[in-house]
Amino acid sequence: RSVLDLNQILQSSAESSTRYAIMTVIMSQLIESNQEAVALHLSNTILQPLAEQHQDSKGLKALLDFERTALGSKAPNFEIQPATSNAEAINLYDLNSADTYVLIFWSSTCSHCLNEMPTIHYTADASDTTATSIIAVALENDPYNWNDYRYTWTSMTHVLALGKWEHPLVQLYNIPATPHFLVLNNDKIIIAKPQNLDALLPVIQK
Numbered sequence: 001r002s003v004l005d006l007n008q009i010l011q012s013s014a015e016s017s018t019r020y021a022i023m024t025v026i027m028s029q030l031i032e033s034n035q036e037a038v039a040l041h042l043s044n045t046i047l048q049p050l051a052e053q054h055q056d057s058k059g060l061k062a063l064l065d066f067e068r069t070a071l072g073s074k075a076p077n078f079e080i081q082p083a084t085s086n087a088e089a090i091n092l093y094d095l096n097s098a099d100t101y102v103l104i105f106w107s108s109t110c111s112h113c114l115n116e117m118p119t120i121h122y123t124a125d126a127s128d129t130t131a132t133s134i135i136a137v138a139l140e141n142d143p144y145n146w147n148d149y150r151y152t153w154t155s156m157t158h159v160l161a162l163g164k165w166e167h168p169l170v171q172l173y174n175i176p177a178t179p180h181f182l183v184l185n186n187d188k189i190i191i192a193k194p195q196n197l198d199a200l201l202p203v204i205q206k
Contacts, residue, residue, distance in 0.1 A: 003038065007046055020050040024059070036071035036193075043067055069174050075103065075188045076172045080135070080159055093188060098133035101188070102203060104156075105137045105173065105180040107164065108145035113179045116197045117153060123204050124155035132204055133157065139164045139178060 003026060010019040023046055030039035043063045051060035068076055077093045095101065104120065106113035117136070124134055136156040138146045141164050150158035161167040169175070173182070181200050183192035194200040 003042060016050065016053065020047070020054060020056075023047055023050070031066070040067060040070040040072050043070075065171075065174055068172065069182065069190060071190055071193065073190055075182065075184050075190055077188075078159075078169060078172070080157060092135070095133065095135075096186065097130070099131040099186055100133070100191075100203065100206070101184040101186075102132060102134045102200070103137065103173075103182040103184065104134060105139060105169070105175050105178055107139045107178045108149060109140075110178040116179060117149070119197065120200070120204065121153040121155050123201055127205060129206065132206060134204070135159060137161055137169060139167060139170065139175075 003023075006026075007019065007023065010022060014022075023042065027039050027042050027047060030036070030042065043066060048060060048063050051057075051063060067073055075092065077091050079089050079091050080095075081089055092101075104117075106117060108114070120134065124132070134156040136150075136153070137159040138149075139161050140146050141162070143160055143162065146158075146160055150156075161169050164170075173180070181194040182190055183194065183200075183203050185191050192203065194203065
């Protein structure tokens with residue numbers, strides 16, 4: 001509420017460009033303090049209209065990039081290829097068998113991934129509940145190593161993203177590094193962004 005109050009004060013006492021600059025700083029601070037839901041509201045209601053007003057295409061793009069994977073946003077849709085060649089392809093939004101979905105972006109050339117993925121697999125495999133489903137998206141240059149791992153880690157649904165860092169999902173999901181975790185509810189709304197394995201495992205164990 002205080003952010004909106006400040007915006008109202010600035011509307012009557014400051015230049016539009018000054019208000020834009022101040023609100024941009026506040027949004028950055030909100031993101032750093034893990035207040036993404038508030039930052040998303042600020043982006044939608046104040047900053048995006050200001051970016052358009054000032055014809056700041058770069059700033060507007062940054063806001064839209066943030067919005068796609070902010071807490072409270074619906075995760076971008078993407079296709080999930082079937083495990084067998086005679087099955088039809090589905091997409092993320094088609095999935096409805098779980099209460100919670102965990103998206104893991106990883107790579108077979110990422111040492112941290114190779115250390116953590118077995119733990120994730122065994123934790124999910126040992127869980128007595130089917131309330132959580134794991135979608136493991138592999139950013140790869142070729143499918144060979146990935147093929148071995150997908151047949152080993154059978155507790156996950158596997159997606160191959162060839163092209164690695166050039167794959168469209170990297171930009172779509174703002175993936176800075178691997179592994180990268182997102183937790184979605186049944187409606188595919190992003191509800192958590194675990195920063196490490198310790199934060200992720202309790203989600204899988206529920």
